[in-house]
Amino acid sequence: MKFAHNNYFDKKFSSINQIRFYPYVGKNYNQNEKKILVLAHNIYCPIEKYESEQIRTASKTHFADALEEYTYDQGWWTKTFRNFIKGTLALKENFTRSSSDIVIKKVDSFIESISYTNYINDLVPSNNANNIAVNPHLIKLSSEINNEIYKILETSHIFCWGKNVFNYIINQENVNIVERTNLLTKSEIKKQGFEYAKILIDNQEIHLLKIFHPSMPKFGHKKEDTRKIIEWFMEK
Numbered sequence: 632m633k634f635a636h637n638n639y640f641d642k643k644f645s646s647i648n649q650i651r652f653y654p655y656v657g658k659n660y661n662q663n664e665k666k667i668l669v670l671a672h673n674i675y676c677p678i679e680k681y682e683s684e685q686i687r688t689a690s691k692t693h694f695a696d697a698l699e700e701y702t703y704d705q706g707w708w709t710k711t712f713r714n715f716i717k718g719t720l721a722l723k724e725n726f727t728r729s730s731s732d733i734v735i736k737k738v739d740s741f742i743e744s745i746s747y748t749n750y751i752n753d754l755v756p757s758n759n760a761n762n763i764a765v766n767p768h769l770i771k772l773s774s775e776i777n778n779e780i781y782k783i784l785e786t787s788h789i790f791c792w793g794k795n796v797f798n799y800i801i802n803q804e805n806v807n808i809v810e811r812t813n814l815l816t817k818s819e820i821k822k823q824g825f826e827y828a829k830i831l832i833d834n835q836e837i838h839l840l841k842i843f844h845p846s847m848p849k850f851g852h853k854k855e856d857t858r859k860i861i862e863w864f865m866e867k
Contacts, residue, residue, distance in 0.1 A: 634698035634742055637661070640783055641692070647779045649772060652688075654748030654780060655695040663744050665865065666787045668780075669715070670796050672844075673751035675763050681756040688754065695748075702742055703728050714845040715792070716741065718852035719861050746784055750796045752776045774803055778832060788838045788865065797826065797841035807831040814860060822856045824849055827864065840864040 637656040644653045660666065674694070676684045688694070701712040705727065716722065720741055726734050752773040757763045777800075780786070791797040801808055807830060814825040824843035829836065840861070843850040851857040 632696065632699060633739075634658075634702065636692060636695040636698070638692075643783045644691075644780070647776055647783075650776050650779075651691065651753040652693065652748065653691045653695050654746050654784070655698050656746045656784065657743040659740075659743045660746055660784075666785050667745045667790070668784060668786045668788070669745055669747040669790045669792075670777075671711075671747075671749045671792045672796050673749050673755045673763060673765060675755045675757040675760065677758055678756045681754065684754055698742055698747065702738065711792075711844070711846040714850060714852045715790075718845065718850060718854075718857045721858045723853045746786070748780070750777060750799055770799060774799060778803075778805070781832060781835060781837065786835075786837055788867070789840070791839055791841045793844040794824075794841060797828075797839060800839060801828055801830060803832070805832060809836075820856055820859050820863065822851075822860055825860055827867075829867070838864065838867045 634655070635658065636653070637658050637660055639661065640656055641653060644650060654668070690696075701709050702716065703709075705725075713726075716738060717726075720737055722734065722737075726738060728735075730738075750773055751765055751769060753769060755763055755765055755769070789800070791800065800806065801811075808828060809831060810827075810829040812827045814827060815821050815823050822843075824841070826841040828839045828841075830839060831837075842857075842860075845852065
């Protein structure tokens, strides 16, 4: 397994009440001054397959152990994660396991330095792939679980895939918004669907970047403005 998750945190994750899935944590995560968490939205599955999928994904590390697949497999189900990597690392061409050593090293180094999970900490039964309705109780539970994850990982920066993830975080009662900037209207680099916020959750300072969902063309994984915004964010 190329990207074996860093199990250093598993004992602490296991103490979180009702956690369903552990986040992936790269093997070099602890070595970074800036602790980056990438938050996708949810994992949906057809209603009729919900029970069988719960059995198939019973291990709490099921998705934490799948980062090599999501990074290098050339499938429709990996496109979103791979677009995020391309946009973040300014890779304008496709990359594969057979890419140059320089590209492979760049990709691997990034994956091994971050943490990654879905905001909704369970499977979401839905027969629609878009505009999925998430049960409010599951949103609340996931927020409580994620707040504990932030503490354990000492998260300093969060990439929020889409407005739902961003709004889940900033709308919590225990969140104090220190700064909030719409990057379309109030910054030198203007880009639709991108927004920045600095928040405090129980006195833990976290920088948030809302990005256009990487599955959407407007994320712009080949665009210079996407790269510039991400670089600007990482300097916070």
